[in-house]
Amino acid sequence: MNFASVTFLFFYLPIVVALYFMLRGRGARNVLLLAASLFFYAWGEGMGLALLLISIVMNHEFSHKIAKNRNPWLAIGIVANLGLLIAFKYMGLITESLGLARMEPRLPLGISFFTFQAMSLLVDVARGSKPARNPLRTGLYISMFPQLIAGPIVRWDEIRNQIVQRNETWDRFCDGTRLFMLGLAQKVLIADSVARIADAAFGADAANLAPGAAWLGLAAFTLQIYYDFAGYSNMAIGLGRVFGFELPRNFEHPYSAASFREFWRRWHMTLSRWFRDYLYIPLGGSKTGEWRTYRNLLIVFVLCGLWHGAAWTFLLWGLWHGLFLIGERLAERLNLPKVPRIIGVAYTVFFVALGWVLFRADSLSHAVAYWRALLPGGDVMIDVPSTSVYAMIIGGLFAWDGWKKLGARLPTPAPIGAAVQWGMIGVLTLFCFAAVASTTHQPFLYFRF
Template identity: 35%
Template sequence: MAFTTVFFLFAVMPASVAGYYLIKLLGNRNEKWSDWLSNLFLVLVSLCFYGWARLEGIALLSIYVLGVWMAGKGICYLEKKAKYKRKVCFMTLSILAVTGILIWYKYYNFIAENLSHFFGISLAMSQWIVPLGISFITFTAISYLVDVFRGDAEAGSLLDVFLYLSFFPKVISGPIVQWKDFQRQTVHRRVDETEFLDGLNRIMIGFAKKVILADSFGAVISKIDPYIGVGMDVPTAWLFAFFYMMQIYYDFSGYSDIAIGLAQLFGFHFKENFQFPYRSKSITEFWRRWHISLGTWFRSYIYIPLGGNRKGMKRTLWNLFCVFLLTGIWHGAAWNYILWGVINGVCVLAERCIREKRFYQKIPAIGKWVVTMAIVFFSWQVFYFSDFIRLGVFVKSLFGLSAANAASAVEYTYQHYLTIKLIFLSVVAVLGATTFCMPWAEKVKTFFARTKTGLFIKETGLILLMIVSVIFMINSSYSPFLYFQY
């Protein structure tokens, strides 16, 4: 089930919020009983949410959660028995098991195809349907096992682990929340009026990002895509690349806003997942601002265990490269994702080597920003095209070098796609991605937060924006969430 559907917005979300607060109200005299019932209610809602697309998904997820919970209990048992080596072995086997499930569902066919192509090894192709959110769920499970192993958090009850792994705001699209951050929020949650309103506001902003901006750009991309390599003028090619750059940001950041806002309605506080990444002046900074929860996960469970930056420059560069290679692999079972990860990794390694050099430090901030955005701009095209032949044709189209750019081959020029509406939305998108964190924007936010007039203006504006979002959502024929496949 997607957030940006009429059924979720007008049925699932209000029913889940109303049911949750009814349970809290009825159990007000017994806090422990209230926590247990409200968590159970959220688990049931989450399982229904997850199983909406495929009913058998409920059974698969339940078995998976049970296995992770038992593995956590096993780690705790070996800890009490002071059998450290066995605990390490058991934890390693548990992580290999959950990782093996991810590889089987998501990467088996990719591996089989490449073994056949490069080595002539023939393997039967899998017909299994990849479970929704398998990558997010796997990383969440690993966080649980490692945090329990390290002693960063206690093992949870079966209900707590069910809630952690299945919680519907984050189960299929993130953000990736670490167990040590989630566990303390499984009890004694309180939501006051201000927090509840902030959660609703975050949801409304997320809806606007997703259905007004991302889906509008996505609809144009879907119209242009069939003409790649067939007939496309140069401005249309650049529009396609620009729209995708904007779409993927507003699509994912919008969904993250909805997830964070939804969680806040139930008393859970998730960390930010995006911090204006298109203002970055280096690829290193970009990855501190883009999909922050994924970067935090890799830092905590891959980079630091590999040694981080504690074992010299060569080892640091190797550790960083491994992280970005795995980042590319995590995004999908295709070579373009791996190449995309390698491109970002090489750029981060190069920046690490030259960041202390005088010539680099003398480069103006605007120059660093332009170079960074150019790298991001072109790397997103690698991310989009799984077919390298189409990618090559498209890159040629950007510079007028493809036969598809011939005037006789072009069926629709950029004027056909660049409507007044798209121009307006593009301006809003660029300003929203680059200027809303500047000092003037912070002053405006302060005004809205501290004065009754400002609060009235803000809430009225957001309600109107939400109404427009609903109109876009109902009228749109394009609404897929890009990160569902990851």
């Protein structure tokens, strides 16, 4: 079920919210959220629900065994989770790489996200956190519908207490609604609109594509993937807040970063922290010597690339980011002069965008052909809807974090500021509902990861 769909917005969500606030007692509300989450997943996955239930039961049992005896149950639990992930997500790549007939089961929605959450549960329990007392709480943690399909990745330590005790207030409800509508606008008004340009460019014959069209398509995809994923994250965080949960922030204007290191502190922040705390630091982090630090970075980002997709293009995309991070560390080590921040931002956005070619291309040969199309040579243009151009301009402007700082400096009285803000949310809501009703929205990009 898609957040940006008539079924979700006008039927599923209102019914779940109404039932939730009609119930009294934390246990009853948690049971409702669990049932609603399993229904939400079953709606889009059908038989894939069995895999989610297996993950819940399996990891609940592992968490209790780990609490009693860390070794060897932590290793067994991690291997079991990775085994499910490999079997359903990477079997096609593995069999193809070995020269065997490609075996590729259907990829369950959100398997990368809920598997990482399950492993967080096991590791956090091994580090001293208490496991859930009953499997319903474990089930709610792994399957909670706002962030089940595409994050943010929530760690057990961050939400364990909230499952048992949280406060649903009117202020949180309003703030969550506002954030949800903002995320919906990012998705359907910007991401889906600029997607028309990106799809036209990447769907064209790259060998004959004009450089202007290729650059425009790349710029469009650079904005599309940001607003698509950040929009989903804002919707998930907003829904969580409606139900009293405080989910971690996932984006902080990444295209205002002045280095790749800063980019990863702003982009998909929950995934960055997951890899940092559960892989990079256990490998030794940056405290085991310079060359081992480079090794650790490469391991983390190659795996980060593969986490996004079972294809060589994703592996190379991770390697791309890992090499730039190593290059920046080398520059610091050699005490090279720092460049002005505006140049750092331009460098980061330019090379991050070039890396997105690997992320968007259908194959490595397609990525190479598209990179060549960015150079002079081709003459094939693409159709560019005027509404998509307006969306690119607006998206480009609001990708800059200066607007937030500027808004904080404006001396606006609280009642007026709130009225203006809710007025804008109301207008965006009307536009969003019109876009959803016209079925012009696209599935979220991260649903396939």
